[in-house]
Amino acid sequence: MxxxxxxxxxxxxxxxxxxxxxxxxxxxxxxxxxxSETLQKTAEYFAQFEIEAIxxxxxxxxxxxxxxxxxxxxxxxxxxxWENTNFIGYLKKYLNVPMFFTTDVNGSAYGEYxxxxxSNEKIDSLVYYTIGTGVGGGAxxxxxxxxxxxxxxxxxxxxxxxxxxxxxxxxxxxxxxxLEGLVSGPTFEARLNxxxxxxxxxxxxxDIMSYYVAQAAIQATLILRPNxxxxxxxVTSEEFLxxxxxxxxxxxxxxxxxxxxxxxxxxxxxxxxxxxxxxxFALAIDMLKR
Amino acid sequence: MxxxxxxxxxxxxxxxxxxxxxxxxxxxxxxxxxxSETLQKTAEYFAQFEIEAIxxxxxxxxxxxxxxxxxxxxxxxxxxxWENTNFIGYLKKYLNVPMFFTTDVNGSAYGEYxxxxxSNEKIDSLVYYTIGTGVGGGAxxxxxxxxxxxxxxxxxxxxxxxxxxxxxxxxxxxxxxxLEGLVSGPTFEARLNxxxxxxxxxxxxxDIMSYYVAQAAIQATLILRPNxxxxxxxVTSEEFLxxxxxxxxxxxxxxxxxxxxxxxxxxxxxxxxxxxxxxxFALAIDMLKR
Numbered sequence: 001m002x003x004x005x006x007x008x009x010x011x012x013x014x015x016x017x018x019x020x021x022x023x024x025x026x027x028x029x030x031x032x033x034x035x036s037e038t039l040q041k042t043a044e045y046f047a048q049f050e051i052e053a054i055x056x057x058x059x060x061x062x063x064x065x066x067x068x069x070x071x072x073x074x075x076x077x078x079x080x081x082w083e084n085t086n087f088i089g090y091l092k093k094y095l096n097v098p099m100f101f102t103t104d105v106n107g108s109a110y111g112e113y114x115x116x117x118x119s120n121e122k123i124d125s126l127v128y129y130t131i132g133t134g135v136g137g138g139a140x141x142x143x144x145x146x147x148x149x150x151x152x153x154x155x156x157x158x159x160x161x162x163x164x165x166x167x168x169x170x171x172x173x174x175x176x177x178x179l180e181g182l183v184s185g186p187t188f189e190a191r192l193n194x195x196x197x198x199x200x201x202x203x204x205x206x207d208i209m210s211y212y213v214a215q216a217a218i219q220a221t222l223i224l225r226p227n228x229x230x231x232x233x234x235v236t237s238e239e240f241l242x243x244x245x246x247x248x249x250x251x252x253x254x255x256x257x258x259x260x261x262x263x264x265x266x267x268x269x270x271x272x273x274x275x276x277x278x279x280x281f282a283l284a285i286d287m288l289k290r
Numbered sequence: 291m292x293x294x295x296x297x298x299x300x301x302x303x304x305x306x307x308x309x310x311x312x313x314x315x316x317x318x319x320x321x322x323x324x325x326s327e328t329l330q331k332t333a334e335y336f337a338q339f340e341i342e343a344i345x346x347x348x349x350x351x352x353x354x355x356x357x358x359x360x361x362x363x364x365x366x367x368x369x370x371x372w373e374n375t376n377f378i379g380y381l382k383k384y385l386n387v388p389m390f391f392t393t394d395v396n397g398s399a400y401g402e403y404x405x406x407x408x409s410n411e412k413i414d415s416l417v418y419y420t421i422g423t424g425v426g427g428g429a430x431x432x433x434x435x436x437x438x439x440x441x442x443x444x445x446x447x448x449x450x451x452x453x454x455x456x457x458x459x460x461x462x463x464x465x466x467x468x469l470e471g472l473v474s475g476p477t478f479e480a481r482l483n484x485x486x487x488x489x490x491x492x493x494x495x496x497d498i499m500s501y502y503v504a505q506a507a508i509q510a511t512l513i514l515r516p517n518x519x520x521x522x523x524x525v526t527s528e529e530f531l532x533x534x535x536x537x538x539x540x541x542x543x544x545x546x547x548x549x550x551x552x553x554x555x556x557x558x559x560x561x562x563x564x565x566x567x568x569x570x571f572a573l574a575i576d577m578l579k580r
Contacts, residue, residue: 061546125438137513141431141438147515148415148431153546157509160448160467174543177450219447223427223513225437253464256351256443 003288004051004097005280006042007104008032008058008087010079010133013042017049018281022114027277035085043094053098053288055280057107058087060136064101064151072101078173100283103151104276105130105138108268111279112230113140115269123227127220128268128275129154131213132233135180139224146224155180159215162208182212185235201239207247210240214247217265221258228259232268232275241265293578294341294387295570296332297394298322298348298377300369300423303332307339308571312404317567325375333384343388343578345570347397348377350426354391354441362391368463390573393441394566395420395428398558401569402520403430405559413517417510418558418565419444421503422523425470429514436514445470449505452498472502475525491529497537500530504537507555511548518549522558522565531555 002025007014009032016027026049030041046054059077063070072088088101102110109128116123129137137154139146146152156178170181171190181187188196191205199205217229231241245261258264268275292315297304299322306317316339320331336344349367353360362378378391392400399418406413419427427444429436436442446468455472461480462471471477478486481495489495507519521531535551548554558565 123438139513141436142434144432146431148413148517149515149548150546152515153512155512156545157512158450158505158541160450174545175541215448219509219513222443222445222447223429223509225439225442227438251448251465255446255464256440258439 001285002049002051003281003284004046004049004054005277005284006054006056006058007107007276007280008056008074009104010059013038014277015042015045016277016280017046017051018277020285022278022281024277032079034081035087035090039087039090043091046095051097053100053284054091054095055100055102055107055282055284055287056087057102057104057276057280060103060151061153062087062101062103062151064103064147065149072099098284098287100280100287102145102283103136103138105136106145106151107138107279107283108232108275109138109140109230109279110145110283111270111275111277112228112268113143114278114282115275116228119269121227125224125226125228127154127224127226127229129213129216129229129231130233131183131185131231131235133185135184135233137216137220139220139226141224141226154216154220155184157216157219159212162211164204165208179212179216183209183235196235201237201243206240206243209235210243210247213240213244214251217244217248218251221252221256225256228263229265230268230275231265232273236267238267241267291575292339292341293571293574294336294339294344295567295574296344296346296348297397297566297570298346298364299394300349303328304567305332305335306567306570307336307341308567310575312568312571314567322369324371325377325380329377329380333381336385341387343390343574344381344385345390345392345397345573345577346377347392347394347566347570350393350441351443352377352391352393352441354393354437355439362389388574388577390570390577392435392573393426393428395426396435396441397428397566397569397573398522399428399430399520399565399569400435400573401560401565401567402518402558403433404568404572405565406518409559411517415514415516415518417444417514417516417519419503419506419510419519419521420523421473421475421521421525423475425474425523427506427510429510429516431514431516444506444510445474447506447509449502452501454494455498469502469506473499473525486525491527491533496530496533499525500533500537503530503534504541507534507538508541511542511546515546518553519555520558520565521555522563526557528557531557
């Protein structure tokens with residue numbers, strides 16, 4: 001059995017073909033140019049294989065409600081040329097297989113969830129945050145993706161400001177100092193005029209970052225009570241998560257019981273940004289089973 | 291068919307017997323004294339009826355994980371004498387019927403969810419916050435209560451502080467200025483030295499309150515994407531929720547689509563604090579069906 005995965009990113013599409021064990025059998029990258037050119041190349045790629053379904057994890061916001069006339073669209077992205085793109089409609093013209101359409105973070109959340117089950121962890125819920133160019137979050141609850149009126153946008157919540165960071169306005173064009181506005185990659189340039197990769201973990205800005213990211217984990221904990229919270233994306237590292245766990249414990253102050261912190265707040269189990277590919281394969285396979 | 295409901299509060303137990311249409315057939319109040327006295331009276335009350343199951347909505351924190359040795363306990367409440375009370379164990383000695391044990395806000399959330407379905411609203415998720423002596427929140431997702439590692443404690447999240455309220459330390463003994471520490475009933479005494487019922491909605495403190503409560507609604511929206519957010523408890527009123535909706539719209543800034551605000555952020559549909567009783571009846575009935 002073969003299924004497809006499309007990770008829809010702002011700079012490239014990662015297209016992969018995998019089997020029922022979530023193993024990648026073939027993979028290419030297609031630069032993200034115009035919708036018609038990129039989607040055309042994507043369709044041509046998958047037409048070479050006998051795939052039975054495709055899972056798609058896209059940057060958002062996207063329309064995932066099946067009863068909406070805009071189902072399958074990328075809706076109001078700032079990505080030039082991609083606003084209001086009928087993503088699924090375009091692909092369906094060329095590929096006659098079932099498609100599962102969700103966000104990049106939902107795809108990653110599902111991949112990490114499936115991999116946790118394969119590792120014999122007894123879990124039924126998981127939250128996945130990415131901290132990179134933007135900040136997003138997706139969640140699995142009782143084995144299903146979360147969200148009745150659309151997909152989560154966990155990156156745009158407001159937070160208690162760090163006392164040493166009160167003068168920073170934040171970089172989110174919609175909300176200024178929401179989570180994304182305070183901890184996404186571009187905040188390093190905005191705060192320090194340096195790229196994040198050039199700022200060692202010993203600098204104080206990372207303690208400001210971890211204070212905010214810990215609050216995201218607190219919100220996920222107190223609202224969802226999940227089994228696990230995974231942090232991916234270019235800003236995240238194991239060293240950084242040690243700071244996050246420290247601040248999480250301090251802020252939660254023992255109020256509710258949580259799993260052992262280094263198992264609860266973790267890096268992705270699937271390496272090399274592969275979480276969404278596994279998630280897409282699994283979402284495609286699970287869709288066929290239903 | 292008859293089922294029971296116990297609303298376990300810090301000052302009284304509300305015990306009710308209802309039928310399969312969630313109609314109350316009998317009801318009493320028992321003052322909350324010691325665990326043994328109060329639970330004894332509760333058991334004697336229900337022993338008079340041919341009930342088939344009981345739904346119990348309790349103040350918390352409580353242990354709801356079936357696989358925990360402490361399942362059915364009220365755990366570490368500040369309520370004197372009630373810490374570590376084997377609530378379900380005690381009742382089971384006298385009443386040989388299935389019992390569903392959850393938090394007060396989960397019971398209310400389920401009651402409001404069931405009532406929304408009966409009103410032909412097409413919903414599958416709902417969040418219920420109570421703002422009173424304390425602040426709590428419960429949620430229904432895909433028709434089920436939310437929480438893998440325990441019940442939600444949505445009242446203890448941190449928030450962006452209102453610029454006119456930066457000097458207020460907050461009243462939560464665990465977190466100082468978490469949501470509960472900033473908007474629960476006792477904050478009126480702490481901020482103004484007056485009871486909340488004596489502070490008219492025209493006073494500026496209510497705008498500070500609504501700024502925080504709107505952030506709770508933002509968190510619930512962006513993390514859960516629910517169909518509806520209900521606010522109950524003594525501090526809430528329709529007039530106050532108008533302020534909350536105003537601040538919610540301003541803070542969300544159109545980032546995600548939400549239902550019409552006066553249907554999305556609402557007072558309980560079930561009047562006179564009856565949400566938990568209906569929820570308990572429904573949880574008891576649904577447990578028997580499974």
